[in-house]
Amino acid sequence: MxxxxxxxxxxxxxxxxxxxxxxxxxxxxxxxxxxxxxxxxxxxxxxxxxxxxxxxxxxxxxxxxxxxxxxxxxxxxxxxxxxxxxxxxxxxxxxxxxxxxxxxxxxxxxxxxxxxxxxxxxxxxxxxxxxxxxxxHPTQALLDAFSIREEHGEVAGKKVAIIGDILHSRVALSNIFALQLLGAEVMVCGPITLLPKYIKELGVKVELDVRKALQWCDVANVLRIQLERQQIKYFPSLREYSLYYGINKKLLDSLDKKITVMHPGPINRGVELSSDAADSDHSIILNQxxxxxxxxxxxxxxxxxx
Amino acid sequence: MQKRQILDSQQLEITLSRLSQQLIENHDTFQDSVMLGLQPRGVFLAERLKQRIRQMNKTEVPLGYLDATFYRDDFRRRETPLKPNATNVPFIIEDKNVILIDDVLFTGRTVRAALDAMTAFGRPRKVELLILIDRKYSRDLPIEPNYIGKPVDSIFSQRVLVQWKEQGNTEDSIWLMN
The missing domain is CATH 3.40.50.1370 (Aspartate/ornithine carbamoyltransferase)
Known part of the structure; x- marks a missing residue:
């Protein structure tokens, strides 16, 4: 036992x-x-x-x-x-x-x-x-990995991109540990100001271009911008963040494969994820x-x- | 370790065939009857009985797998942790005659937990218990089987080992281990 x-x-x-x-x-x-x-x-x-x-x-x-x-x-x-x-x-x-x-x-x-x-x-x-x-945030990472296992059969060998505010996110850190333990490949993506300085030492790939990250991955775990933890300005405006890093249906449809979109919630609709992407059949947010x-x-x- | 065979595969065939006939005798066409095999090993017995009833009676008896782990009364009181198995009851047991099926009946505690677990799927009209090996005089609870494969006298320290072909054994065999 x-x-x-x-x-x-x-x-x-x-x-x-x-x-x-x-x-x-x-x-x-x-x-x-x-x-x-x-x-x-x-x-x-x-x-x-x-x-x-x-x-x-x-x-x-x-x-x-x-x-x-x-x-x-x-x-x-x-x-x-x-x-x-x-x-x-x-x-x-x-x-x-x-x-x-x-x-x-x-x-x-x-x-x-x-x-x-x-x-x-x-x-x-x-x-x-x-x-x-x-x-x-261990239980979140466990349920994220569990949802990937449910959607894709297994976690090992899958490519997962974590996109957004990595610096302030406990979900990102727990996810990296859990996914690596289960044998997945992990990439983080976000504005350079929102990536921790030594993130590469955790053995993850780093990508600044969200389109390239989406093209690479099987699963995109999109994180919220944690304004409540940001005492200084990390990027000019939410509108600009959304223009460069926001994920919408058009962007997802332009990829040459179908990827899974996850989000730990709460979603800021129109910022990191547009409504048409969050409610599309790419999304397994409610399964999570x-x-x-x-x-x-x-x-x-x-x-x-x- | 000393062990004594209680039933070999041929004797088991005879017993299974008798149990199936007893079930047919009491349930006729099985119109309002369902079988629930208890996880983990009661399901092997239940599948065999279902097969035999199909051959003898041309009837398909609905069969579900029931796991009683979450309903046990020894949670946190045992030395080894309990590992749950899958429950798969693809029908409602409301107003049905339920036949609970397990390989060995010892203290009766698993059956008590199973009676509890069963109520999550409805209120049955009647519940019967079918047991392959009944270890007599060892009950902690007032639970008695309606159908018995073979009664066995045993002491507390002994153990009944049921080996099914489905588990990867070369043939079916039931042993009493000292």
């Missing part, structure tokens, strides 16, 4: 290829559960999970909460905007207080990179990183959202056993 090599899901870094394959196989069975008339199983009925969100989220939080409820876990939600964090409580105190109420698992999003790693050193509960600043619940069920189910 297999089990995960880790007690927490802090990032893709630290996982093995066998871990990811186990998560995928488990997610396959949960996907079947989600298509039943009664979409609920009692596996985690004796587990309490706290969703601790220090940063805004719609999709990830809903997806985690739905996954927990489908597994019959008890769920409590916490968001920093309506809590004592505003009164000056530290992260560790906040979490320890939650754990004192007998919570078994913490799903956390925080704006500081590495905060779940810090927490893992101090508490016993299982931790799932739901995004830490610009560092990692559907797979997100199955992947998160698998992760929590497997962690609860460790």
């Amino acid at each position: 297999q089990q995960l090599s880790v007690k927490h899901l802090l990032g893709i870094k630290g996982l093995t290829r066998a871990d990811i394959e186990l998560i995928f196989e488990t997610a396959d069975t949960f996907k079947e559960v989600l298509n039943r008339p009664i979409k609920k199983v009692p596996s985690l009925r004796d587990i309490t999970v706290a969703n601790v969100f220090f940063e805004n989220s719609t999709r990830t939080r809903l997806s985690f909460e739905l996954a927990q409820k489908r597994l019959s876990a008890d769920v409590i939600n916490f968001s920093s905007s309506s809590s004592s964090v505003k009164k000056g409580e530290t992260l560790l105190d906040t979490v320890n207080n939650i754990l004192a109420m007998k919570v078994d698992m913490i799903v956390m999003r925080h704006s500081s990179p590495g905060s779940p790693h810090f927490l893992a050193k101090h508490i016993k509960a299982n931790i799932v990183n739901a995004g830490d600043g610009t560092h990692e 959202v559907e797979n997100g619940v199955a992947i998160r069920m698998a992760v929590m189910y497997l962690l609860a056993q460790n």
Whole structure:
């Protein structure tokens, strides 16, 4: 019998290829559960999970909460905007207080990179990183790779281009780790100001021309411009970004093969992706959202056993 | 390790044929009946029975695969983690006569979980249990089979090993391991 090599899901870094394959196989069975008339199983009925969100989220939080409820876990939600964090409580105190109420698992999003790693050193509960600043967002990378596997049969040998704001994206970093672990070729593409300086050292290809990137890849994972993390101007205007890096149906149709378009959401329609591209048959964006619940069920189910 | 054969492939043929006839006797045309094979090894038995009923009765009995892993009561209480298998129930069991099929009945806990798992696909009119090897006197729960291939006296530390050809064995064989 297999089990995960880790007690927490802090990032893709630290996982093995066998871990990811186990998560995928488990997610396959949960996907079947989600298509039943009664979409609920009692596996985690004796587990309490706290969703601790220090940063805004719609999709990830809903997806985690739905996954927990489908597994019959008890769920409590916490968001920093309506809590004592505003009164000056530290992260560790906040979490320890939650754990004192007998919570078994913490799903956390925080704006500081590495905060779940810090927490893992101090508490016993299982931790799932739901995004830490610009560092990692492991469940997103897992569901992205899972969606590629579903669409193309396997991830190994596929060419994936990650396009957009690589510098501020935790999705990009986790995706690079996950895709490389599974044997895919990865390229990043974006304005030079939005590419991290040492990105090549991760073993990815770098391309500045979006058309060439699209021509090269089998799958394009398009990222949002994270204006909320940009303190300085990285490009002249959104309009100019959209002119040079925006992907539309016309551009997709002009390629000599059909590529798959993914986006982790939220989409800024008309900026990185036009509506006709986002809603075209190239897009598997809503499949990604559907797979997100199955992947998160698998992760929590497997962690609860460790 | 000492092992004793409970059934060889010829004896198994006879048993399977009797079980199929018992099912036909009770379910006649199988109009409102469905079979559910329990993953992982109950499905091999279920497929064999379906085949035999097709040959004997010219009837196609609907067969689904049911995995009860997510419904077990020993999650987080076992030393080894549980690995789920695929569930494939391509019909609604509402108001049907369900025949649950598994290879070995021991403590009854898997069957309990399966009864739970089954309700996700509707409310059956009646549920029956068909078991190839019944390990008597070892039940933790009040669960008894309606159809028994062969009853076996065994102690807790022993194990029943069922080898199907479908799993890559040269022939069907059932053993009691010490």
